[in-house]
Amino acid sequence: MQKLTVALWIAAPPVVIALLAIAFGGFDRPVSLSAGSTAWRFVDEFGRNTFGTLALAVLLSLAKGLAITSAVAILSSVLAYVAILGDQSWARPVLRGACAVIESVPLVLWIVIVAVSVKGPRLWVTMVAFGVLVLPPITQIILGEFARLKSLPFVEAAYLLGLSETRVFARYVLPAAVPVLIPVFTQVLGNAIAIDGAISVFGLGSRSDVDLGVFLLRGKEQFVSHPELLILALLAYGVVYLYLQWLAYRSNSGIFPQDLQVAP
């Protein structure tokens, strides 16, 4: 019952946004525009309803961000787990070296360089580039947290009870790391949502893309004729931020089941 409540709490805001997208015609075909008709309020230059497109952009950006973040979360946790299972002495210098290289240059510049270099579907190229580039720093953070938890008495007690390495990790170490992992992944998610807009500033994206970052960029470009675009895009960012913060807050107190809140 409690897990169902969790699922409902997490899914409710995206479902509401999806319903808003349907209600405002975000999935409808664009209307054909006659000359000068882009001056209409709440219809963009592509003939799409602004509210519907914005709701759809929020939904798609969240989905895209969640997909990248989930992939990074799984990969980094597995890498940190593999590193911590054996001798850690090789893992830390390797990760530190990889972080020294990647963190030496702003993420956006790396991704833009990848986007201009690699020919292929832009969506996949940027998603993969972003995932690969954030992987070493995130793995380093998770490895540090796993190493800290592994030395705590409740984990040692679990080993003494004869539980297997995998079971101790899945049942005790990973859940106890959730309060550290959620804020980290919230930050990754925020960056993942913004990345398409960021590369569009360099002239690499398409203005017709349904994406929150691109929406923000169009808001700036059409500030004089359509100031509502920028205001709505910023409000949408506020909504996404509050949703993510609320998830992070709830991960520590409330909706997550008790067995996911192992207090060391």
Place this chain on the structure above:
Amino acid sequence: MRNSVSALLYSVAGIFGAHSLAFLLVSVLPQAAVAALGILSSNKELLSAFSQVNPSRTYFATLSGFLVGDLGRTLDGQPVTIELMQALGESAPRVGASIFLLAGGCIATAMWVKEEERLLWATSDFIAFLPPFVAPFLGLAAILGIEISTGAALPDAVYEIIAVMALSLGGGALLVSQAARITQRNLRSEFVRSIRAAGAGYWQTRIRILHNLTAEISPTFEKLVVGLAASLFFVEPILGLGGFGTLAARAVRRSDIDLLLGITLVVASLVAVCRLSVLVVREAYGITES
């Protein structure tokens, strides 16, 4: 000493690693001439002529050039070193003013934040969450709004002030958020209770915990330099100002390989210098990295 040598080695690895990775990305994967010529690359004569005028350099040529200060030439035939120096000369005052603002914000937070203040870091968290291109958008919106309402173009100095504020906003929010949290935690510590009981006044207490804050927050400085560089890539092109960010945008749009490599090296070197400076500051406070 061991920590300093280790940090120096990682910094050097960071610079050369960033250069190698950037080289791999920009020149090994695609054909540079195709990327630069775009649709015109279907013309074989043009492609051949372009390749002759702009011969692609090997990795070792770029590396040895870097070691003697020769970063190659841009697609326009200008030496990259000169282009970078000119751009850095334009951006340096903006970055300097931003760092001054950031330090001021950090000190002000340490001096005046209340023990239970939450609105400050909640607001700062939200600003830090926004993408780095939002601040220049808002700056440009403000400029356009004023210019339209007054019917007159604003002087260049206003653009510079807006640029400095846009540069500082994201990093400043992150710094203020962290400074507020650390100061509030320190204010609740046994140490502060002890010095208050011993008769320390408001300012004495605040100045004492400012030292703790400096030691704790200095690693964020390294991230802030990366953040400032990232903001430059948006602020200058969006506000139409010349400088390092505009040069980077130009390099990306034209797939100017030598220029991109030069930009990567400059940023990586700046980060390495900051990383070492942070280490020195922390060691001065008796904190050694594990």
